[in-house]
Amino acid sequence: MSVEKVISEWKKQVYKPVYWLEGEEEYFIDKVLHYAEHSILSESEASFNLSVFYGRDANWADVMNACRRYPMFSERQVVLLKEAQFMRDIDKLEPYVESPLSSTILVIGYKDKKVDGRTRFAKVLKEKGVMITTKKMYDNQLPDWTQEMVASKGLTITPKAVALLVDHIGNDLSRIEKEIDKITVNLGTRTSINEDDIENFVGVSKEFNVFELQSALGAKDLPKAIRIIQYFEANPKAAPIQLILPSLYGFFSKVFMIFGAGNQDEKAIASAIGVHPFFMKDYMRAAKVYDYAGVEKVLLLLHQYNLKSIGIGNTGAGDGALMKEMVMKMML
Numbered sequence: 397m398s399v400e401k402v403i404s405e406w407k408k409q410v411y412k413p414v415y416w417l418e419g420e421e422e423y424f425i426d427k428v429l430h431y432a433e434h435s436i437l438s439e440s441e442a443s444f445n446l447s448v449f450y451g452r453d454a455n456w457a458d459v460m461n462a463c464r465r466y467p468m469f470s471e472r473q474v475v476l477l478k479e480a481q482f483m484r485d486i487d488k489l490e491p492y493v494e495s496p497l498s499s500t501i502l503v504i505g506y507k508d509k510k511v512d513g514r515t516r517f518a519k520v521l522k523e524k525g526v527m528i529t530t531k532k533m534y535d536n537q538l539p540d541w542t543q544e545m546v547a548s549k550g551l552t553i554t555p556k557a558v559a560l561l562v563d564h565i566g567n568d569l570s571r572i573e574k575e576i577d578k579i580t581v582n583l584g585t586r587t588s589i590n591e592d593d594i595e596n597f598v599g600v601s602k603e604f605n606v607f608e609l610q611s612a613l614g615a616k617d618l619p620k621a622i623r624i625i626q627y628f629e630a631n632p633k634a635a636p637i638q639l640i641l642p643s644l645y646g647f648f649s650k651v652f653m654i655f656g657a658g659n660q661d662e663k664a665i666a667s668a669i670g671v672h673p674f675f676m677k678d679y680m681r682a683a684k685v686y687d688y689a690g691v692e693k694v695l696l697l698l699h700q701y702n703l704k705s706i707g708i709g710n711t712g713a714g715d716g717a718l719m720k721e722m723v724m725k726m727m728l
Contacts, residue, residue, distance in 0.1 A: 397526055399424045403431050411436075411472065413496035414525030418506040421530035423569035425505045428528075429476060432503045436474050445473035451483035460492045463500045477504045487517040494520050533569065535646065536670045538562045542572055546589065549580060553589040555674040556607075560594045563606045563643055564635075604628070606635050606643045613644065613694075613723060614651070614682035621723045629716030637705045637715040645698045647679075652691045654683045694726050 447462040467473040604627035612620040704710040
């Protein structure tokens, strides 16, 4: 069952006695815990029927006793166990999980880890509870996820605005949502987010960013690329080299894939390499400008300069100097 499915069922007042949330992506675990804490019970019900434990401080016996209480002035009670990965002897909750009270909703957040599937506790959780394992979202999934999240708020967002936001923030789902919420507050009566909004309210320059550097390199526009690098050099926090190089590598890796896509049309190639059709012109142009050998050379240079950026084979050049040297070699 997915996080969205769980919350959807809760909104319909469909509950299971035990929910176990585990894995790498804290955002989804926190989302379920937040909803359980603030939305299942009314404010008056929560004062008597909401218990919140933290794994570092609580012991299994206290959690079990709370779960076995009956609700007061309500049909149900909610027991939350946050940061359960820090609780000692958590497997001693097994007897309760095996025979839970139908009037108690126990929600356990077990971050950055997974329960050992070989244990009896794990088997009981799978049989009696709802288990959700979260995974870190791949970078190529972030644009679609961002668009869906914006749509859930009744808004739209331009493809370029999505690219600016995702390239700037990276794989931090909580921060992406917070920035979207901040933009939403400032939209006024508008219902569409554009690149100007990202610049004004997130602080990403729409002219000097990784996305524009990528576009300049793809077109072999050396003057524009140097201007952007000089901006980064003067504003180190805008786009550190450790953010720039992986983004460029991702771009040219997809360009490289075009050569193996055969004679498909542009839309089919976009789907095959995982690129939004809106941006395919940049990828197709780069493939034409560099050709197969040129893109292969660029990928090797990106690998070499990634090593130099962490001090391997670097005689002391700063990030700006490394970037300028690299793009010169790419284009000449």
